[in-house]
Amino acid sequence: MAGPDPAVAQLRSAVRPGLTGDDRPVLVACSGGADSLALAAAVAFEAPRAGVRAGAVTVDHGLQPGSGDRAERIAVLLRDLGLAPVLVVPVAVGTDGGPEGAARAARYAALSGAAADHGARVALGHTLDDQAETVLLGLGRGSGPRSVAGMVEHRTTGDTEWWRPLLGIRRTTTRAACAAQGLPVWDDPWNGDPAYTRVRLRTEVLPLLEQVLGGGVAPALARTAALLRADLDALDELAAGHLAALSCDDGLPVRPLAELPAALRTRVLRGWLRGAGVPDLQAVHLDAVDALLVRWRGQGRVDLPGGAGVVRASGTLGLEPVRDGGGPPPAPHDREEPDA
Known part of the structure; x- marks a missing residue:
């Protein structure tokens, strides 16, 4: 048959x-x-x-x-x-x-x-x-x-x-x-x-x-997608491990995070912010938060979608909640001094 x-x-x-x-x-x-x-x-x-x-x-x-x-x-x-x-x-x-x-x-x-x-x-x-x-x-x-x-x-x-x-x-x-x-x-x-x-x-x-x-x-395009996806999955898995190891109650420590390669560092930041419930996270937001790590010049809070924000203070990246009524940011003495 x-x-x-x-x-x-x-x-x-x-x-x-x-x-x-x-x-x-x-x-x-x-x-x-x-x-x-x-x-x-x-x-x-x-x-x-x-x-x-x-x-x-x-x-x-x-x-x-x-x-x-x-x-x-x-x-x-x-x-x-x-x-x-x-x-x-x-x-x-x-x-x-x-x-x-x-x-x-x-x-x-x-x-x-x-x-x-x-x-x-x-x-x-x-x-x-x-x-x-x-x-x-x-x-x-x-x-x-x-x-x-x-x-x-x-x-x-x-x-x-x-x-x-x-x-x-x-x-x-x-x-x-x-x-x-x-x-x-x-x-x-x-x-x-x-x-x-x-x-x-x-x-x-x-x-x-x-x-x-x-x-x-x-x-060929489909094959390229599959090869790239395997690499991205591996990077995501490595980043998840770093996030688990670095996370603390106050946020993320600056020094060990800044030492990571950019591909891992930004994935750690994305995982941290998404885990905190930050919506509609875009590349421009990640770049601004990453600048607090590797292009630190004393800049203030990075505002994020949904109203929360990230600040660098005492060697740590911390997530600030949505400001009640759009009030002023924390006083300057609570912030870390910029790199020399």
């Missing part, structure tokens, strides 16, 4: 380890596009064999005519695959972050809510091609090594675990798997609109790079 189509077999092989190694329920996020639909079919096939309950969620953004009817048709298709429960979640898309950002925020909030309601993790259909686009976006925006390191297969934000089992699968393979199984793919017109940066990367930049560099660009 002939086995499944090679593309179908690739998809099933990609999801199998994540199902056999974790018995928690799964909800597949499915838009009806080739990537998420191929993922849904693979999970529907493999989950019962792994003894895992698997359902799906389709989010109706309400941004295109007939979106509600389309979402219901996708839900019927997902139920026919054997997934249960299958949820259709309408959302109200705001304006913050532009059309893409606002739709994404609304979608992820809906998926997180569904996951919480059903005690499930969420499976997302991002592919190797999506990974390559993410790496290019990170490079172009200069948003730091973590963004260039791309997406990871397992990631937890808040109480939600996101599972991306297709990061090693090409977009052509998901489309071939849908064709082989007779699954009707819905192509979102937004995915071809050059008004969106990611669409232009997909349709203009990556094909040009492929032409200039002789092919293999998307796998």
Whole structure:
């Protein structure tokens, strides 16, 4: 007896380890596009064999005519695959972050809510091609090594675990798997609109790079992300050890912290401030706090998002709480003298 189509077999092989190694329920996020639909079919096939309950969620953004009817048709298709429960979640898309950002925020909030309601993790259909686009976006925006390191297969934000089992699968393979199984793919017109940066990367930049560099660009970018991620994970682990060793009730000691390499030192500072609940920490804030260590000229308090601040006093970096009513900073004699 002939086995499944090679593309179908690739998809099933990609999801199998994540199902056999974790018995928690799964909800597949499915838009009806080739990537998420191929993922849904693979999970529907493999989950019962792994003894895992698997359902799906389709989010109706309400941004295109007939979106509600389309979402219901996708839900019927997902139920026919054997997934249960299958949820259709309408959302109200705001304006913050532009059309893409606002739709994404609304979608992820809906998926997180569904996951919480059903005690499930969420499976997302991002592919190797999506990974390559993410790496290019990170490079172009200069948003730091973590963004260039791309997406990871397992990631937890808040109480939600996101599972991306297709990061090693090409977009052509998901489309071939849908064709082989007779699954009707819905192509979102937004995915071809050059008004969106990611669409232009997909349709203009990556094909040009492929032409200039002789092919293999998307796998090379994904491979670069994986190598960088391994290095970043090692640095994060080392920084966590230093933070545990240096932390005291008063804050962080200046001298041993200042002696660390910058890559470790800033990670220790980030971990310390995040652990203290400082929100929306950006590179500019870390640089200002780091200056208290290595570019010390007697500067005063560094104000942070949320209203707290960091000061250097008596050889220690200390975190000051939000000022009540915006009152004056501590008296100068409480502060450490600058380096000579």
